[in-house]
Amino acid sequence: MDFNLETLLKSREELGRLGGRDVLAKAHRFEIADILRGIGLYPYYCELDRNEGAVAVLQGREVLMFGSNNYLALTTHPEVRAAAEAAIRDLGTSMTGSRLLNGTARYHVEFEAEIAEFVGKEAALVSSTGYQANIGVLSGLLGGDGVAVLDRFCHASLVDGCRVAGARVVYFRHNDATDLDRVLAEVPAETPALVVVDGVYSMEGDVADLPRIVAVAQRHKTRLLLDDAHGIGVLGPGGRGTAAHFGLTGEVDLIVGTFSKSLASVGGFVAGDARTMDYVKHFGRSFVFSASAPPAAVGAARAALAVLKREPGIVDRLRANADHWREGLRTIGLDVGRSSTPICPVVTGQEVTTIGMWKDLLDAGVFVNPVLYPAVPRNRAMLRTSVTAAHTLEQLDRALEAFRDVAGTYGVVSEGAGEGWPSSVA
Ligand SMILES: Cc1ncc(COP(=O)(O)O)c(C=O)c1O
Structure with a gap:
């Protein structure tokens, strides 16, 4: 040809x-x-x-x-495989419904406590994928009058979450806290706003300049979401992620993660303070309108986390x-x-x-x-x-x-x- x-x-x-x-x-x-x-x-x-x-x-x-x-x-680790099989024996292959209505199992709730403890937050919320964690938290927290301030290289699921929310999206130059400062200075003080960054960038493999980004976000009194899909299991003490790597867990308001990378499964989570998690689980569209993570996926991710904690x-x-x-x-x-x-x-x-x-x-x-x-x-x-x-x-x-x-x-x-x-x- x-x-x-x-x-x-x-x-x-x-x-x-x-x-x-x-x-x-x-x-x-x-x-x-x-x-x-x-x-x-x-x-x-x-x-x-x-x-x-x-x-x-x-x-x-x-x-x-x-x-x-x-x-x-860990996808072929014997304990992870066995946990997936055991979960199917306990609960079957699917919960056949959303977390809100009929899709929440004891597995989800117990794992949420384990994740929250692991990443150093008060509470966590398990979703069916990492993509859906971002859709859920962003659609829950950002309304049509909100502004999301994203690193130019943020993952597509974060952009999509802002779109579902109907929020205005503005970008700052990749990993450039000075440019973030400039962009935030243009957002009116009373406008709801959220700074959004990846912990480890999924294509470039570089790490967020979290110390400077946190400082700028705090100066502008703006909350910060960290998508740590590629940081969990990779960075920080025992693989606790990018915020822990910098000793800034308390300064990051929301941490998103996925089970589909280090945790050897499929699913995702968002972690933060307990009141915010309770709000997101009622208003995040993916938690309300999409089926929950299946038992086998949650079982496998739980076992992977247990292996990681035991064998850092x-x-x-x-x-x-x-x-x-x-x-x-x-x-x-x-x-x-x-x-x-x-x-x-x-x-x-x-x-x-x-x-x-x-x-x-x-x-x-x-x-x-x-x-x-x-x-x-x-x-x-x-x-x-x-x-x-x-x-x-x-x-x-x-x-x-x-x-x-x-x-x-x-x-x-x-x-x-x-x-x-x-x-x-x-
Ligand atoms: C930074 C980031 N966030 C979210 C996701 C979505 O995760 P999942 O594949 O679990 O839906 C990915 C997946 O590639 C990612 O790289």
């Missing part, structure tokens, strides 16, 4: 405007995915046969997994792996941005290069995620890589070797890099 890949990729941005009255027209003319599938360059919805943490099986072939959020690799050494293993991986990529000469966590981007800036590298890495047995606009800014196409506590040094170095070979082919290696690597491969 004769086409220019760059032009093909760009053409997706026009689709939304096609069709006039007919909302299906754009779907009927959406051919990019089919073309990419036809030439083996379609990188999404990959079907995994097995997923063990550090290793997965994709279409019958074993690959090293560097594209999950399974940071503590897993977090140390994760951090050691993350440091080795990041330094390895850096030494090859790759641009890892400002990452300081297990999420490590390899920024290429070019979509075609990103897709090509993704494919070559997969052929070499390394699974990573290509991330394109609009998930990242236009000029920041990247391969999102992430490590787990379960990767061995040999697996990390094998994947680094593949990165070095592939990166060389695509010319994305900076000058003078490569000296002194690999550290542990002969």
Whole structure:
């Protein structure tokens, strides 16, 4: 087939405007995915046969997994599996209703107390996903007259939560407390407002500058929500998250988390003071209008949290792996941005290069995620890589070797890099 890949990729941005009255027209003319599938360059919805943490099986072939959020690799832990099975035996497969009406089980309530204690807050509220935790807390607290002040790189679920609330959204420059100060100065004093940041940014792997952000929010008498989906189990003492990492738990009003990353399950939570949690559970739309997290998911996440509390050494293993991986990529000469966590981007800036590298890495047995606009800014196409506590040094170095070979082919290696690597491969 004769086409220019760059032009093909760009053409997706026009689709939304096609069709006039007919909302299906754009779907009927959406051919990019089919073309990419036809030439083996379609990188999404990959079907995994097995997923063990550090290793997965994709279409019958074993690959090293560097594209999950399974940071503590607890999804196959025997206690976590057993807890999911026990929960199904106790309560069946679903509560078949919202938390408000008929979907609350003893499991939800007991786990809420455990989460609150873990993150250092008075109370917590369990939701069906992390996405829904954000929809719930933001729709509950921000009315149509509210202003949400978001870091420019905040997760899409936070933006969507503000949309559901009908709140006005204003952005400040990524992780820039001075710009936050400027934006907050323009919000009238009596307008309900909330500052919203991620703890660890999901694509860039950098950490919120919480000390400065807290200081600015307090100066403007504005409450602060921290989405710590990627910070729980990763940062802070025993994996207690970004606020604990900075010793600022008391200064952050609301902490959101998810079970779908370190806690090896699906579900989410919001934690804060008890009165606010009681309010959100009555006014947050996802708590009222969507079914509760199923027993197996809650059981698995509870067991994962219990393992984490009992064995905080897993977090140390994760951090050691993350440091080795990041330094390895850096030494090859790759641009890892400002990452300081297990999420490590390899920024290429070019979509075609990103897709090509993704494919070559997969052929070499390394699974990573290509991330394109609009998930990242236009000029920041990247391969999102992430490590787990379960990767061995040999697996990390094998994947680094593949990165070095592939990166060389695509010319994305900076000058003078490569000296002194690999550290542990002969
Ligand atoms: C920062 C952040 N918040 C919220 C979510 C949503 O979590 P979940 O997948 O549990 O719905 C994600 C998921 O990727 C995330 O990265």
